[in-house]
Amino acid sequence: MNPKKKYKKQILKSLKELAIAENTLLETMTNLMLLKELKENNITFKKGDTFSFEDNIFDYSEDKNIRRISKFRKKMLKTMLKLVDNNKLKDKEIEFLA
Numbered sequence: 001m002n003p004k005k006k007y008k009k010q011i012l013k014s015l016k017e018l019a020i021a022e023n024t025l026l027e028t029m030t031n032l033m034l035l036k037e038l039k040e041n042n043i044t045f046k047k048g049d050t051f052s053f054e055d056n057i058f059d060y061s062e063d064k065n066i067r068r069i070s071k072f073r074k075k076m077l078k079t080m081l082k083l084v085d086n087n088k089l090k091d092k093e094i095e096f097l098a
Helices: 003-040 055-060 064-086 091-097
Strands: none
Touching: 003 055, 003 064, 003 091, 055 064, 064 091
């Protein structure tokens, strides 16, 4: 395998791992928010209830840890986008990011 293909393969592998980490951060922020803020504000859910939110809800959290994780996650997403753009990756190659 030529070095150019190895390099591209490694970039794709890195993007996959970053996507997993980004998902974990989102899950962590959501759990922190549910555990602290919703409890403090006496918000409860019953079986079958759903909760939806905009991504920027974390930016306005009273919890500075949630805001910090959110800021880090946004930087991570920007970096991932730059990797995709700078390496001219095709849609088919990055389907896993959808």
